[in-house]
Amino acid sequence: RQARVTKICCLGAGYVGGPTCAVIAYKCPHITVTIVDLNQARIDAWNSDDLPIYEPGLDEVVKAVRGKNLFFSTDVDTAIKEADLIFVSVNTPTKKSGVGKGFAADLGYVESATRHIAKVAVSDKIVVEKSTVPCRTAQSMRKILDSNGKPGARFDILSNPEFLAEGTAIRDLFAPDRVLIGSLDTANGRSAAASLADVYGNWVPRKQVITMNLWSSELSKLAANALLAQRISSINALSAICEATGADVDEVSYAVGLDSRIGPKFLKASVGFGGSCFQKDILNLVYLSESLHLPDVAEYWRQVVEMNESQKRRFTQHIISSLFNTLTGKRLAVLGFAFKKDTGDTRESAAITLIKYFRQEQAKIAIYDPKVEESQIWYDLAEPGVVDDVTALKKQVTITSSAYEAAEGADAVVICTEWDEFRDTKLDYEKIYATMNKPAFIFDGRLILNQKKLEKIGFKVECIGRSRAVQ
Ligand code: UDX
Ligand code: UDX
Ligand code: ADP
Numbered sequence: 463r464q465a466r467v468t469k470i471c472c473l474g475a476g477y478v479g480g481p482t483c484a485v486i487a488y489k490c491p492h493i494t495v496t497i498v499d500l501n502q503a504r505i506d507a508w509n510s511d512d513l514p515i516y517e518p519g520l521d522e523v524v525k526a527v528r529g530k531n532l533f534f535s536t537d538v539d540t541a542i543k544e545a546d547l548i549f550v551s552v553n554t555p556t557k558k559s560g561v562g563k564g565f566a567a568d569l570g571y572v573e574s575a576t577r578h579i580a581k582v583a584v585s586d587k588i589v590v591e592k593s594t595v596p597c598r599t600a601q602s603m604r605k606i607l608d609s610n611g612k613p614g615a616r617f618d619i620l621s622n623p624e625f626l627a628e629g630t631a632i633r634d635l636f637a638p639d640r641v642l643i644g645s646l647d648t649a650n651g652r653s654a655a656a657s658l659a660d661v662y663g664n665w666v667p668r669k670q671v672i673t674m675n676l677w678s679s680e681l682s683k684l685a686a687n688a689l690l691a692q693r694i695s696s697i698n699a700l701s702a703i704c705e706a707t708g709a710d711v712d713e714v715s716y717a718v719g720l721d722s723r724i725g726p727k728f729l730k731a732s733v734g735f736g737g738s739c740f741q742k743d744i745l746n747l748v749y750l751s752e753s754l755h756l757p758d759v760a761e762y763w764r765q766v767v768e769m770n771e772s773q774k775r776r777f778t779q780h781i782i783s784s785l786f787n788t789l790t791g792k793r794l795a796v797l798g799f800a801f802k803k804d805t806g807d808t809r810e811s812a813a814i815t816l817i818k819y820f821r822q823e824q825a826k827i828a829i830y831d832p833k834v835e836e837s838q839i840w841y842d843l844a845e846p847g848v849v850d851d852v853t854a855l856k857k858q859v860t861i862t863s864s865a866y867e868a869a870e871g872a873d874a875v876v877i878c879t880e881w882d883e884f885r886d887t888k889l890d891y892e893k894i895y896a897t898m899n900k901p902a903f904i905f906d907g908r909l910i911l912n913q914k915k916l917e918k919i920g921f922k923v924e925c926i927g928r929s930r931a932v933q
Contacts, residue, residue, distance in 0.1 A: 467588070467657050468493055471545035473575045475499035475508055475534060477631075477738070477807065478592060478624050479551030481520055485635040487532035488523045489665040496533045496541040508534035516806040516833050519632035542582045547658065550575050550603075551592035551624075556742050565749035567596050567742070576603045580610035583617075588654045590620045594687075594739060596746050597680045600644070618654035620645050621676050623683035628737065629804030641671045644679020684743050684750075688763060691740040693728045695769035701731040701927030702776060711927025712909055731927040733816065733878055733907035734773045736801030738809040741767055774812055777926065778819040781905050784924055785873060789823035793899070795868035796820075798879020798908075799831035799839055806833035812907070813878040814842050817859070827859045828868040832881055836861050869894045874903035880910050895919050 472483040475497045487495040499505050507514035509528070513521060524532065535541060542548060552571040557563050572595060579589060589607065591600050600619045607617040621644035626634040641662045645651035652673075659671045674682075701711040711731040719726030735741075744763050751760035782789055801811035808814065813829075820827050829839060839861055845851045862868040865884065869875055875894065877884055895902055904916060906925045913923045924930065 465546060465586075465588075465653075465657055467547045467661050469545045470495045470547050470549065470661075471541040472497040472549040472551060472592075473499075473538065473542075473578075474550070474552040474571075474593070475501075475504050475514075476551065476553060477515055477628060478626070479549060480508065480513075480515060481517055481523075481626065481631040482551070482592065482624055482635060483549060484520065484523050484527070484532060485632065486661065487527045487530075489636075490661060491527075491531055493661065494531050494533070496535055496545070498535050498538045498541045500536065500538070502536050505534050505536050517628070517631045518804055523632060538578065539582045542579055542587075543584060545587065547588040547590060547661070548579060549590045549592045549622075550579075554593045554595055554742075556745060562749050565745045565752075567594075567746050569595065569599060569602070572599060572603070573606065576606045577610060579617075580607050580612075583615045584612055585614070586616045586618075588618050588620060588657060590622045590658060591680075592622055592624055594623060594683055594743055594746075595680065596750055597677055597684070600676045600680065616650070618645070618650050619676070620651075620654055620658055621679040622658060623679060625683075625686065628807050629802060636665070638666060638670065641666055642679050642682055643671065643673045644676040645673065647675055684747050687739050687743040688747050688766065690728050691735055691744055691770070692766045694730075694732065694735045694740075695766045695773075697729045697731045698734065698773045698926075699769055701773075704927040705780075705929055708929050710929075714927075731909060732773075732880075733777050733812040733926065734770045736808075736810040736812050738807070741770070741810050771815075774815045775819070777905070777907055778816060778823075780924060780930075781820075781874065781876065781903075782823060784903060784905070784922070784930075789820060789825035791824065791826065792873040793826045793828060793871055794820055795865070795872040795875045796827055796829045797831075797865055797868065797875060797877050797884050798881055799829055799834045799842075800879050800881075803879055803881045804833075806835065806838070808834055808838055808842050811842070811878075816876070816878060816907075817843060821855075821858055825858070828862050828870075828872065829859065830862045830865050830868040831879065832883060865889055866894060866897070870897045871899060872902075873899045874905060876905045877908050877910065880908035885910055886912050886915055891916055891921070892919055895921060 470493055472479045479497060483495050483497050504514050552575050554567045557566045557568045600621050604619045623642055643655045643658050645655035655673045662671050697715055700714055704711040715729040718724050719729050744767050748760045748764045799813045800808055817827055843855055901922050903922045909925055916923050
């Protein structure tokens with residue numbers, strides 16, 4: 463029978479490792495969970511009242527178990543030594559240079575974390591790949607562990623991809639659609655998989671815990687994200703057709719979503735998808751396809767990302783032409799900077815690209831987001847390595863503490879993130895209208911506003927995927 467897991471260590475206290483292992487601790491009082499990170503500031507934040515990531519419900523979970531069976535620490539060695547099972551959830555950014563630059567995942571952090579485990583471990587460990595990684599990474603991890611491990615310490619590698627979405631992480635972790643565990647098809651591999659399945663078995667119904675071979679599991683994660691992103695690019699491609707005709711993309715989504723073979727989710731047209739996963743994982747898939755000499759497959763997936771870029775360009779072009787073909791000196795109020803609502807995360811957020819375009823058009827930009835830190839916005843907008851960029855940036859960009867303040871004196875409001883507080887049932891758009899330059903435009907990049915209601919106030923409203931108002 464497989465070993466019973468009583469001590470878990472998680473390498474990496476980020477968006478994935480933090481919430482996932484906090485929930486494991488919460489659901490499994492008999493398991494001690496230690497989340498470690500090399501970044502002292504991050505660990506200090508996890509140990510404070512002000513957690514380093516915003517996620518609805520996370521505070522309650524962490525506060526209920528922190529100091530009982532959930533610990534945050536920078537003492538990586540002790541945590542590795544004591545654990546039966548180790549989650550590796552370190553960052554896997556896209557490579558910025560060298561072979562596969564811009565596409566392939568940089569596995570440097572995974573490799574160094576793996577080498578660290580091999581160096582420190584003196585007893586058997588189940589090592590679980592949690593970060594999204596290219597196919598066959600588990601095999602590389604196994605080679606590193608097998609050739610560097612101490613005698614007497616055996617390593618079993620599992621793949622256990624995380625499917626949580628930001629903003630709903632706790633809900634997703636409490637009731638996942640499925641938990642995927644990939645292992646080698648050997649007695650040891652199957653036994654390790656069963657040990658991890660037992661951990662999830664504390665709260666996830668058994669039939670939803672699926673075991674399969676390592677590579678299927680690794681590929682399933684990339685495939686899930688690629689298919690989700692593809693749906694958004696598909697509806698966004700249709701939104702362009704809607705704008706050019708008289709069709710309404712929300713009506714089209716609704717109609718096609720009623721087909722049970724298609725389903726209603728992930729069909730909301732938008733300014734483009736963002737987040738740390740979709741683009742990265744598709745580019746990973748593109749790179750993998752190219753390495754496997756499958757250029758047609760690579761091209762197919764690459765187009766999903768290109769359509770996403772094109773959507774952002776198209777939206778900008780729409781704004782420019784509506785504002786009488788120039789943005790020079792005009793004030794644009796950008797509402798929302800996070801890549802989606804209910805998160806403070808800005809990775810690959812469409813707002814970043816849009817603001818870059820607005821700046822090139824010499825617009826003045828006022829940004830408001832309810833959750834993103836001001837320092838993060840400056841960081842995201844500054845060109846890396848350009849010394850004076852921040853000074854130039856601050857001449858063109860201001861960050862405000864409310865939507866009203868952002869809209870004061872603006873020529874247009876641009877909705878980039880679908881925060882509930884931007885809805886016309888929450889925000890006083892009459893008040894906003896009164897302070898704006900006329901004609902006052904609203905560009906709804908998220909389809910959250912009641913167009914007719916706002917037009918009654920006097921706004922010129924332009925929505926993604928709806929034919930353009932007759933000027
Ligand atoms: C299709 C639509 O399903 C239907 O709603 C529309 O009215 C007409 O077009 P049809 O062409 O009759 O219907 O068959 P469908 O079951 O959709 O299959 C189309 C093709 O896709 C077939 O060659 C089928 O073998 C193939 N297919 C379908 C797959 O290869 N894989 C699948 O998972 C499903
Ligand atoms: C995604 C996957 O959903 C999750 O399973 C995986 O583990 C990590 O990647 P996440 O990036 O957190 O999660 O958010 P998600 O809800 O998938 O949204 C991604 C982007 O797509 C956001 O920018 C969102 O606004 C956009 N989106 C989503 C749309 O534009 N339209 C939609 O219909 C859905
Ligand atoms: P994700 O969104 O995948 O969780 P993050 O970047 O939010 O990614 O978090 C990854 C974390 O992993 C970072 O806080 C980073 O400091 C940490 N990390 C990277 N390498 C190691 C390592 N060898 N040991 C422990 N933590 C690591």
